[in-house]
Each structure stands twice: as structure tokens, then as C-alpha cells.
Amino acid sequence: MPDVLATLEADRSKLLEEFLRLGDLRPGSITAVVRRCGKPSCHCAKPNDAGHDPQFRLTRREAGRTVTESFPNPAALRRAQQEVTEFHRLQKLSEDLVSINEKICELRPVVQQRGGWTDQERKRLLQSIRKLPGM
Numbered sequence: 001m002p003d004v005l006a007t008l009e010a011d012r013s014k015l016l017e018e019f020l021r022l023g024d025l026r027p028g029s030i031t032a033v034v035r036r037c038g039k040p041s042c043h044c045a046k047p048n049d050a051g052h053d054p055q056f057r058l059t060r061r062e063a064g065r066t067v068t069e070s071f072p073n074p075a076a077l078r079r080a081q082q083e084v085t086e087f088h089r090l091q092k093l094s095e096d097l098v099s100i101n102e103k104i105c106e107l108r109p110v111v112q113q114r115g116g117w118t119d120q121e122r123k124r125l126l127q128s129i130r131k132l133p134g135m
């Protein structure tokens with residue numbers, strides 16, 4: 001099925017171009033923390049009240065710990081949202097790239113070379129197979 005293979009390769013090229021269009025990116029997720037001032041007479045003390053201006057934070061995992069970052073102004077928050085969105089685009093693109101490559105690997109015919117394995121290739125191959133863990 002050479003047509004399918006060619007189509008997949010063209011799709012892969014398009015996908016790789018998408019990587020070039022990625023902007024600044026970084027991992028993390030942005031959460032809003034509702035602020036309550038603690039005064040019992042305040043509206044924020046009532047259940048289901050939206051509280052005061054929510055505080056936005058970016059949290060991310062770093063070496064097994066959660067790192068939290070707050071934003072000094074709305075512009076910094078908007079930029080961080082964009083950066084996180086771009087990071088998610090990167091993840092999606094990476095997944096798509098791997099899955100399209102898996103299909104390509106499956107369909108690509110193996111070019112048969114004359115003579116098959118050489119003794120040296122056979123030896124090296126057997127050695128590498130024996131080194132696989134759990135085998």
C-alpha cells in the first residue's frame with residue numbers, strides 16, 4: 001500500500017511544520033483560588049458566595065514537588081495561560097507524531113538485502129537480545 005504510506009509521510013511533514021509554529025510554552029496548570037477575607041459579616045462568608053477577586057496561580061511539578069507561582073498582574077496571567085496552552089499543543093502534536101510514526105513503521109516495507117545476516121550481525125543481534133532485562 002504505497003499510497004497510504006505516502007499520505008502518512010505527507011501528514012507527518014505537515015505535523016512537523018506545526019512544531020515550528022509553536023510559541024513560548026511551559027508546563028503547568030492554572031487554577032483560581034477563591035479568596036475569603038474571614039470577616040463573618042462579609043458577603044464572602046455566605047455559602048456559595050463567589051468570594052473576593054480570585055487569585056490565579058500556576059502550579060507545576062518540579063522534581064517531584066509542586067511549585068506554585070502567582071501573577072503580579074492580569075497581563076502576566078494572560079501570558080502564562082497562553083504559554084500553558086502552547087504546552088498542551090506540544091503534547092498533542094507529540095502524541096500525533098508518535099502515532100503517525102507507528103503507522104509508518106508498520107507499513108514501511110523492509111528492504112531485503114542480499115545474503116541475509118552476516119555472522120557478525122547475527123552475533124551482535126543475539127548479544128543485544130540476551131541483554132534485554134527480564135529475558
Ligand SMILES: [Zn+2]
Pocket residue numbers: 036037038039042043044045052
Ligand atoms: Zn470578605
